[in-house]
Amino acid sequence: MRVELLSVGTELLLGEIVDTNAAYLAEKLSELGINVYYKQTVGDNVERLAAALRIALSRADVVLATGGLGPTEDDITAATVADLMGVPLVEDEGAADRIRSIARQRGLRLLDRLLKQARVPQGAVVVPNPVGTAPGFILTRDGKTVITLPGVPAEMRAMAEQTVLPYLAELAGREDTAVIVSRVLRLAGIGESQAEADIRDLIDSQTNPTIAPLAKTYEVCLRITARAPDRAAAQALIAPIEAEIRRRLGEHVYGADDESLERLIGDRLRSAGHTLAAAESCTGGLIGHRLTNVPGSSAYLLASLVTYSNQAKTRFLGVPEATLREYGAVSEQTARAMAEGVRQACGADYGLSVTGIAGPTGGTPEKPIGLTYVGVADAGGSQVEEHRLRGDRQSIKERAAQAALYLLYRRLRERAGVA
Amino acid sequence: MRVELLSVGTELLLGEIVDTNAAYLAEKLSELGINVYYKQTVGDNVERLAAALRIALSRADVVLATGGLGPTEDDITAATVADLMGVPLVEDEGAADRIRSIARQRGLRLLDRLLKQARVPQGAVVVPNPVGTAPGFILTRDGKTVITLPGVPAEMRAMAEQTVLPYLAELAGREDTAVIVSRVLRLAGIGESQAEADIRDLIDSQTNPTIAPLAKTYEVCLRITARAPDRAAAQALIAPIEAEIRRRLGEHVYGADDESLERLIGDRLRSAGHTLAAAESCTGGLIGHRLTNVPGSSAYLLASLVTYSNQAKTRFLGVPEATLREYGAVSEQTARAMAEGVRQACGADYGLSVTGIAGPTGGTPEKPIGLTYVGVADAGGSQVEEHRLRGDRQSIKERAAQAALYLLYRRLRERAGVA
Numbered sequence: 001m002r003v004e005l006l007s008v009g010t011e012l013l014l015g016e017i018v019d020t021n022a023a024y025l026a027e028k029l030s031e032l033g034i035n036v037y038y039k040q041t042v043g044d045n046v047e048r049l050a051a052a053l054r055i056a057l058s059r060a061d062v063v064l065a066t067g068g069l070g071p072t073e074d075d076i077t078a079a080t081v082a083d084l085m086g087v088p089l090v091e092d093e094g095a096a097d098r099i100r101s102i103a104r105q106r107g108l109r110l111l112d113r114l115l116k117q118a119r120v121p122q123g124a125v126v127v128p129n130p131v132g133t134a135p136g137f138i139l140t141r142d143g144k145t146v147i148t149l150p151g152v153p154a155e156m157r158a159m160a161e162q163t164v165l166p167y168l169a170e171l172a173g174r175e176d177t178a179v180i181v182s183r184v185l186r187l188a189g190i191g192e193s194q195a196e197a198d199i200r201d202l203i204d205s206q207t208n209p210t211i212a213p214l215a216k217t218y219e220v221c222l223r224i225t226a227r228a229p230d231r232a233a234a235q236a237l238i239a240p241i242e243a244e245i246r247r248r249l250g251e252h253v254y255g256a257d258d259e260s261l262e263r264l265i266g267d268r269l270r271s272a273g274h275t276l277a278a279a280e281s282c283t284g285g286l287i288g289h290r291l292t293n294v295p296g297s298s299a300y301l302l303a304s305l306v307t308y309s310n311q312a313k314t315r316f317l318g319v320p321e322a323t324l325r326e327y328g329a330v331s332e333q334t335a336r337a338m339a340e341g342v343r344q345a346c347g348a349d350y351g352l353s354v355t356g357i358a359g360p361t362g363g364t365p366e367k368p369i370g371l372t373y374v375g376v377a378d379a380g381g382s383q384v385e386e387h388r389l390r391g392d393r394q395s396i397k398e399r400a401a402q403a404a405l406y407l408l409y410r411r412l413r414e415r416a417g418v419a
Numbered sequence: 420m421r422v423e424l425l426s427v428g429t430e431l432l433l434g435e436i437v438d439t440n441a442a443y444l445a446e447k448l449s450e451l452g453i454n455v456y457y458k459q460t461v462g463d464n465v466e467r468l469a470a471a472l473r474i475a476l477s478r479a480d481v482v483l484a485t486g487g488l489g490p491t492e493d494d495i496t497a498a499t500v501a502d503l504m505g506v507p508l509v510e511d512e513g514a515a516d517r518i519r520s521i522a523r524q525r526g527l528r529l530l531d532r533l534l535k536q537a538r539v540p541q542g543a544v545v546v547p548n549p550v551g552t553a554p555g556f557i558l559t560r561d562g563k564t565v566i567t568l569p570g571v572p573a574e575m576r577a578m579a580e581q582t583v584l585p586y587l588a589e590l591a592g593r594e595d596t597a598v599i600v601s602r603v604l605r606l607a608g609i610g611e612s613q614a615e616a617d618i619r620d621l622i623d624s625q626t627n628p629t630i631a632p633l634a635k636t637y638e639v640c641l642r643i644t645a646r647a648p649d650r651a652a653a654q655a656l657i658a659p660i661e662a663e664i665r666r667r668l669g670e671h672v673y674g675a676d677d678e679s680l681e682r683l684i685g686d687r688l689r690s691a692g693h694t695l696a697a698a699e700s701c702t703g704g705l706i707g708h709r710l711t712n713v714p715g716s717s718a719y720l721l722a723s724l725v726t727y728s729n730q731a732k733t734r735f736l737g738v739p740e741a742t743l744r745e746y747g748a749v750s751e752q753t754a755r756a757m758a759e760g761v762r763q764a765c766g767a768d769y770g771l772s773v774t775g776i777a778g779p780t781g782g783t784p785e786k787p788i789g790l791t792y793v794g795v796a797d798a799g800g801s802q803v804e805e806h807r808l809r810g811d812r813q814s815i816k817e818r819a820a821q822a823a824l825y826l827l828y829r830r831l832r833e834r835a836g837v838a
Contacts, residue, residue: 005460010631011631011633011642012442012445012458013445013449013455013456013457013458014445014446014449014455014601014644015441015442015443015444015445015446015447015448015449016442016446016601016603016633016642017442017633018437018438018439018442019437019438019441019442020437022434022438022460023431023434023436023437023438024434025434026431026432026433026434027433027434027435028434029434030432030433030434036432036433037432037461037462037464037467038432038459038460038461038467038471039431039432039459039460039461040457040458040459040460041424041441041457041458041459042456042457042458043456044631045456048456048457051478052457055474059470070611071612071615072615072622072632073622073623074631074632106807106809108610108612109612109613109616110612110613110616113612113616114612131809131810131811152636153636154636154810154811154813154814158811212430212435223435225433277731280704280707282711283708283711284704284707284708284710284711284712284716284723285699285703285704285705285706285707285708285709285710285711285723285725286704286708287704288699288703288704288707288725288727289702289703289704289705289707289708289816290704291703291704292701292702292703292704292725292727292777292816293703293812293813293816295778295779295780295812296780297703297727298727298728298781301727301728302727302728302730302731303724303725303726303727303728303731303735304703304704304725304727305722305724305725305735306704306707306711306722306723306724306725307722308707308711308716308717308720308721308722308723309717309720309721309722309765311721311765311766312696312721312722312765315764315765316722316724316735316764345734345735346728346730346731346734347730358711359714360714361714361715362717393712393714394712397708397711397712
């Protein structure tokens with residue numbers, strides 16, 4: 001079974017937004033072992049959308065289109081698909097009811113316009129939208145299927161996960177017996193080129209599974225991808241390669257797949273019944289933001305104090321004025337006092353700190369932009385690391401947050417080992 | 420002149436990387452007034468690449484392809500283009516010399532493989548690569564032009580800026596003297612459908628400039644796009660439409676283009692010489708993160724205290740235990756006490772607060788997930804707003820941060836009006 005992706009939206013052709021929807025869907029389809037050979041992008045224009053749909057239907061079994069399902073005049077996907085497939089648009093009662101009920105709940109006006117979204121091609125199956133008002137649909141005619149989803153990423157993802165991906169998995173299962181399974185190993189404390197050099201022979205000699213490095217802004221990932229008749233067989237191919245990579249890269253492999261540092265930290269704190277407080281400076285709140293992206297983080301995170309000014313460092317964390325005066329806000333001594341101070345002020349089991357120079361100004365020859373100290377404190381004492389991070393302000397913030405979380409993660413791992 | 424973008428690379432179809440190259444090129448071409456009607460993505464496969472090229476050449480004057488120019492077996496773009504255009508591949512001497520010289524300098528091995536990259540279609544003009552070893556090329560046959568660039572973003576961008584975009588500007592200039600200029604108005608405190616209804620007649624009646632809504636996760640934007648012989652003429656077309664939209668939507672239009680709330684807030688605080696302290700709960704640090712993404716924010720941001728636990732709210736912000744007990748942590752009273760408390764504790768001119776229920780658990784019939792209070796305090800008193808936000812945990816955090824920043828922005832605007 002071949003699926004073609006079709007992204008609809010003039011904003012994509014103007015480069016105003018990056019097409020993350022297509023990357024997300026491509027990844028999910030590849031995990032299901034479904035071949036995607038082509039992806040097209042077209043603007044909000046009836047003729048060109050019809051032309052692109054015609055090409056897609058000529059070479060794929062399923063066209064998965066995102067975008068152009070909203071309430072505005074620009075939203076032409078449903079009408080164009082209906083026209084091309086030779087069926088009229090009709091109002092789906094369930095979808096219309098849902099829109100009415102959402103409109104009532106949220107006090108939305110302009111019900112007529114919103115109700116336009118309930119009009120789907122006759123014979124189509126509605127894909128419910130658990131997040132917003134625009135439903136998608138699945139329409140099959142003459143052995144070809146068109147699936148539509150809205151372009152808003154949160155809506156698209158929810159609908160893909162709930163309805164479309166299971167549907168496609170089922171459809172593919174009837175025809176194609178190969179699945180592709182990927183496992184992503186997440187690394188910290190090691191650069192991409194070093195990680196790659198350490199496993200170069202594996203990368204070169206392996207064809208199933210394949211191994212490929214994936215560079216992200218603030219971490220290095222290795223992707224192991226296997227193709228096999230079923231999921232269990234693919235996992236059996238991956239397991240020995242994963243074990244060999246972990247043997248070589250050791251503790252640098254901190255997690256896999258969606259195991260972010262903040263999730264692993266949360267798991268360890270929760271299971272130990274311990275609490276955490278953080279003191280941030282250059283990261284500006286990013287550590288707290290990441291920690292609180294984990295549902296249930298209120299069980300262990302007491303506070304994350306972004307003490308941007310020196311006075312705030314003294315007032316809330318008890319960093320001695322003399323330390324700030326003598327060593328500066330970006331120093332090993334200040335990072336240590338912040339970690340110990342926030343732990344004490346919050347009565348937390350662990351204190352985490354970061355202080356650094358994110359730029360673009362504020363660097364000196366002695367303390368250049370990117371110089372960052374991360375610290376951790378617990379009942380057993382405190383520890384500070386110096387990092388020299390590269391990149392622009394945003395990248396330095398991201399890398400500093402990652403360095404701090406990785407330090408805390410290692411401390412939690414050691415403590416668990418000792419206990 | 421029509422340009423079609425063609426991204427080559429199986430990794431794009433597997434969703435392993437997001438296609439930022441295409442967004443970059445689309446934006447640059449739109450700035451030059453060059454129409455991009457379609458974008459295709461295809462894997463590293465000779466037949467499918469040839470099929471995609473054939474379609475692209477049938478509907479565009481210029482095909483701009485990225486990817487597939489490296490030294491490996493998978494890199495098939497040059498050979499496929501040559502084959503389709505009916506010319507042989509030949510080694511370009513200049514490109515070969517440059518590869519030899521880079522290989523010597525950097526101690527690269529596998530010179531034979533690298534030299535493959537110097538083979539370009541006969542009659543093509545080489546596009547030099549100032550960053551890496553893979554050159555691109557421009558090949559024109561029978562009135563159609565194919566341009567190739569490598570997929571590595573840093574190399575692609577350098578070559579586009581140095582050679583390809585000036586070449587296309589020149590080519591377009593011969594046929595078409597129009598430029599496209601866009602202006603994005605950023606809105607807060609109004610939904611997309613309401614904003615659109617208020618300017619529906621403008622959207623419907625305008626063809627140059629055009630007006631289109633752009634929905635983002637936590638804000639609504641309107642894009643005004645004009646086409647004219649030069650930039651000044653395009654801006655002159657945009658100005659009266661922008662004025663009319665601002666007249667109708669009033670204060671909901673808070674900024675334009677890259678004027679984020681955090682930037683505008685920073686500008687106002689800096690010019691007034693005022694300081695800010697924030698107290699966050701459900702946003703977990705996102706407000707501090709956004710505020711500190713603005714370079715120079717240390718001049719006015721004293722602290723952002725993520726007081727996740729009740730104890731932290733009492734200890735650092737002085738929220739009375741009785742308030743928390745009587746009204747709960749998510750209440751108007753607590754939001755007010757947080758804004759006033761953080762202002763006082765930090766000695767700031769402005770205090771900003773947010774407290775809410777981000778989910779996925781913790782909601783009750785009385786206080787459902789998404790219920791959020793944002794507060795602002797200054798010397799003139801305090802003000803709290805209630806919001807009922809939709810979405811998953813991440814979206815609620817983003818919308819709560821936006822609601823808080825918008826409240827602060829309005830307060831700053833009022834104060835400036837009073838002064």
